[in-house]
Amino acid sequence: MGIQEIKGEDYSVKYDRELVTICFQGELSLSGPAEYAPIVELLDEVANPEPPTITLNLKKLEFVNSSGISMLSKFVITVRKKKTIQLLVLGSNDIPWQQKSLKNLEKLLPTLKLEWE
Amino acid sequence: MTSGSLKTMTQIFGDFIEEFPPEHDSLELTFTPSSRPIKQRWRNNRLSAHFVADYLSSFLPVDEEDASSEQRIKQSKGAVSYIANELLENAIKFTDDNYIYKVKFGIHFLEDVEVIAVIFVTNCANSESVNKLQAFIKELLSCDDPNELYLQQVEKNAETDSETSGLGLLTIVNDYSAKIGWRFETIPDSLDTILVTTVAQLIV
Numbered sequence: 001m002g003i004q005e006i007k008g009e010d011y012s013v014k015y016d017r018e019l020v021t022i023c024f025q026g027e028l029s030l031s032g033p034a035e036y037a038p039i040v041e042l043l044d045e046v047a048n049p050e051p052p053t054i055t056l057n058l059k060k061l062e063f064v065n066s067s068g069i070s071m072l073s074k075f076v077i078t079v080r081k082k083k084t085i086q087l088l089v090l091g092s093n094d095i096p097w098q099q100k101s102l103k104n105l106e107k108l109l110p111t112l113k114l115e116w117e
Numbered sequence: 118m119t120s121g122s123l124k125t126m127t128q129i130f131g132d133f134i135e136e137f138p139p140e141h142d143s144l145e146l147t148f149t150p151s152s153r154p155i156k157q158r159w160r161n162n163r164l165s166a167h168f169v170a171d172y173l174s175s176f177l178p179v180d181e182e183d184a185s186s187e188q189r190i191k192q193s194k195g196a197v198s199y200i201a202n203e204l205l206e207n208a209i210k211f212t213d214d215n216y217i218y219k220v221k222f223g224i225h226f227l228e229d230v231e232v233i234a235v236i237f238v239t240n241c242a243n244s245e246s247v248n249k250l251q252a253f254i255k256e257l258l259s260c261d262d263p264n265e266l267y268l269q270q271v272e273k274n275a276e277t278d279s280e281t282s283g284l285g286l287l288t289i290v291n292d293y294s295a296k297i298g299w300r301f302e303t304i305p306d307s308l309d310t311i312l313v314t315t316v317a318q319l320i321v
Contacts, residue, residue, distance in 0.1 A: 009160065029163045029202060031210075063163065066203055066285035070274055077275040096195025100292040107268055 006038050011061075013039050015046060021055040022046060029065035036071045043075045050084050058102070059092040059117060069101055073108055080109045088113045126303045130254045133298030133316055134235055137225050144172050145223035148209075162209060166202035169224050170194040173234060176226050177321060193234070193321035196293050197224070200317050201236050203285040207315070208240035211250075216241050216310040234321045239314040247301060247311050253283045254299060257290070267291045295319045 004015040011026035022043065030036050046054055056072070064072075079087045089105060091098045093116050106112050129135075137143070146165060148158075173194060180186040201224070208220050218241040227233040242250070260266045267287040274284065289295050295317045302312040 010163075027163060029206070031159050031206075063198065063202075065163075065199075065206060066288050069288060070271065070284050073271045074275045077272070094191075096192050097199055099192075100196075100199075101288060104267070104271075104292070107264075108271065 004042065006042060013042060015042055019055065020046065020051045020053060021057055023057040024061040026061070027063035028061060028068045029063065030067060032067055033071075036067060040071060040074070044078065047075070047078055047082060047085065050082055052084070053086045053088060054079065055088045055090065057090045058098065059090050059095075061098075062095055064097060064101075069104075073105065076105050076108045076112065086111065086113070088115065091116050093117065125305055128251075128301045129298065130251070130301075131258060131298035132296035132318060133300050133314075134225075134318070135300075137227070137235075141225055141227060142176065143223060143225040144169060145221060148220040148222065158209070162205040163198075163202050165205060165222065166198045166200075169201045169222075169236070170197040172224065173197050173226075173321060176228075176232055193319075196295075196319055197234055197236065197321070200289050200293060200295060200319065203289055204236060204238040204315055204317060207285055208238040208313075211242050211246045211313075212240040213243045213246070213310050215243070216304075216307060218310070218312070231320045234319045235316060236319070237314060237316045239312060241304065241310045242313050244309050244311065247313065249282070250299075250313070251301070253286070257283070257286065263287060263290045289317055293319060 003017070006013045008030075011024070011028045014023045014025070015021075016023065076087065079085050087109060089102065089112060091102050091114060093099070102114060106114055148161075171194070174190060177190050177193060178186070179190065201222070205222055208222070212218070212220055221239040223237060225235040225237070227235060257263065257266065267284075270284055270287060286297060290297060298316045300314045304310050304312055
């Protein structure tokens with residue numbers, strides 16, 4: 001009951017309502033904003049009530065294209081505009097794209113906490 | 118200047134490689150974008166990128182005793198997958214459907230002191246797309262700090278619902294420190310279509 005899921009051919013995005021955690025899994029390389037819209041909608045639904053903390057668990061997100069990175073960046077900016085939400089991003093040391101690109105999210109939102117496993 | 122339709126005009130920007138040593142290694146794939154709607158073949162971009170990245174493994178020295186060599190290969194494969202996918206996505210998105218031209222995609226390897234992977238894609242595009250791309254290229258090549266440009270584009274992108282193009286190329290330069298170059302060639306018997314080759318170079 002507390003879990004909402006968006007599933008695609010090679011990926012899934014799960015929202016755990018109790019933990020206020022959105023978990024991304026698989027490979028996300030959709031063709032553009034229109035295809036990413038359901039995920040954006042889910043993310044916005046989580047941010048709108050302004051919970052004190054939101055966690056983005058990316059530890060199993062093996063691959064993402066620039067449109068996906070752009071989607072995540074837009075979400076970080078949405079959270080930044082709300083001003084009251086603490087955003088925690090969980091990344092994996094084993095996944096190459098994360099080591100290259102997640103640090104840009106920190107630049108968009110200085111209070112963002114990025115934790116590596 | 119007369120408009121001789123037999124004349125091909127070529128413009129080059131950035132770090133473009135025109136020629137490769139005669140006995141270098143490479144892998145090239147050809148796609149015919151017009152054969153199926155773009156959505157059905159979108160997944161192919163990533164699969165092709167992974168395939169090309171796997172091919173890279175044959176060129177990198179593996180030392181099974183050395184964990185750092187394994188790490189290096191993993192990082193390089195990840196980088197090639199990402200970059201190859203971005204270039205292919207751009208080519209498929211911007212290819213001019215009015216002109217039947219195959220999209221060519223592939224990887225070349227240059228070996229000197231280091232191994233350099235050269236990922237390229239060639240597609241045709243109409244003059245409107247080309248003008249937008251060239252304007253972006255000029256901005257990219259003249260900026261002092263590509264990271265600043267990247268963050269600016271991301272912020273701009275957040276204000277609109279549509280996607281600001283160029284973000285893929287900016288991540289390639291910024292996050293992967295790859296060098297990019299472009300060649301634009303007019304096609305002799307076509308008025309509005311131009312052949313665009315994008316090349317990304319990466320030390321692997």
